[in-house]
Amino acid sequence: MIEHSSPNVQVIDLAQGLWIWRLDHPRWAEGLDWQERVTSVCVDVGEERWLLDPLMPPDNAFDLWDRFTDRPPTAVAVLLPDHMRPTWADRETWSVDAVVQRYGCEAFGPNTFDPDMGEADTEVHHIIPGQQLPGGLVPLDDPRGWHETPMWIPEHRTLVFGDTLTERAGVLRIWASPTHEEAAVPALRSLLELPFERVIVSHGEPVHSRDAFEQALQHPPWPASSLHLAAWRGDLDQVKNLVKRGADLMARAESVPGTPLDWARKASLSDAGQPSHDDVISYLEARSAQAR
Template sequence: MRETWSDRQTWSVDALVRRYRCRAFGPNAFDPDMIDKVGPAETEVQKIVPGRELPGGLLPFRDPRGWHETPLYLPQQGTLVFGDGLTERAGSLRVWMSPTHEERALPDLRAMLDLPFERVIISHGEPVHDREAFQQALERPPWPASSLHIAAWRGDLEQVRKLVEGGADPTARSEPDEPYGNSDLTPLEWAVNASRLQSEPTHDDVIVYLKSVMKAKGMA
């Protein structure tokens, strides 16, 4: 559903279909900026429906992060395939952060342990991992930051309160290799940075609340 890396002028789904003379299945979530740039895709993409078997016996699941990425189970190969739901960092498999990591991503991923898969293939980092690495990933913090970081960035006071009261650590820091300019920062610092990018003071309540929490912990 994106442009190819080679020329930035061709839909990747069109390049794939031309090369392999295959049908295309996906979420039909084309980048509107790309449509404006090169026009609509040539390929008719058949919509993937989670739980509805695909040709070859592949079984799709809903995206654990709630976006447009569909994990697939390949029973003949005993393999799970992910888009951006998982990543590899410093030799460890990690779950990519999302606003509903605890409520949605982890339960969905844990449910996949009922499948008799032996390996996991991902799109970012070392591509192939085993079942044990997948299990260990579910016990690690999400990469590159927590749900509390995301809620603070969005200025979602209700979710920030809910997470803190549920035990989320307000002193936790984002990973040093966080790719968007917010490395090694607390949720409070994420909220402050986000407020600097906003024309309206939508993060003030979150900042005040997190400062009070940090003060209570002797951190501010």
């Protein structure tokens, strides 16, 4: 693995025709549940050069810009709504727009974007899971139900994820979702049928092995259980369903401390508070008392 450095950006070669760059996100702030330094991917497949979830760097990142001069991108993709990233130089311009304007390439993205962030100015072709993209890239189904399309790159035996997986304390983890056990884990386990050797994630240490992926399926989700998330959302039906299936009422979250009941109480006092939280709190209090 060859590493190069230039101001504020790190470029790492993973294989011939596959490399990543890492850069501090200009909109990161203390308290966010993701690391300040994020990863973008460049992959060459046949005549195509793809950029995945790009965060375009400052003008003085000469190593990176020279690579694009030598071989301009032909396509750019945003893998999930939250990864509409601004450029470093102009934080009001989306990186996907900057890439298209500069290189005239095609843009691809999810079927929906975060309304608080806005959409790209350029035309974005919707990514359809299972449909082969130029160069042979294959977008996969969303494992967690949050409009993400992980990318399978057969030529490089590589999986690229947006937020489905993250690295914490040196360990690859599945990011939590309300349907972690019944949807996310089975969907990810099915990917073991693919002959991938490498996994790239956006947040934390970026490159992981197939073994690390398999181990992630055995770890609890980061940073909290599905029951925590359902309690926070005030989803009484999901809370009851998870408890009936044996969810741990006393499980403690790893980022914001507390049990699912604690999370429901915090949500009821926050902007997220809804009348349904009172029912969730009452239910979890009763079940927790029975469990003692």
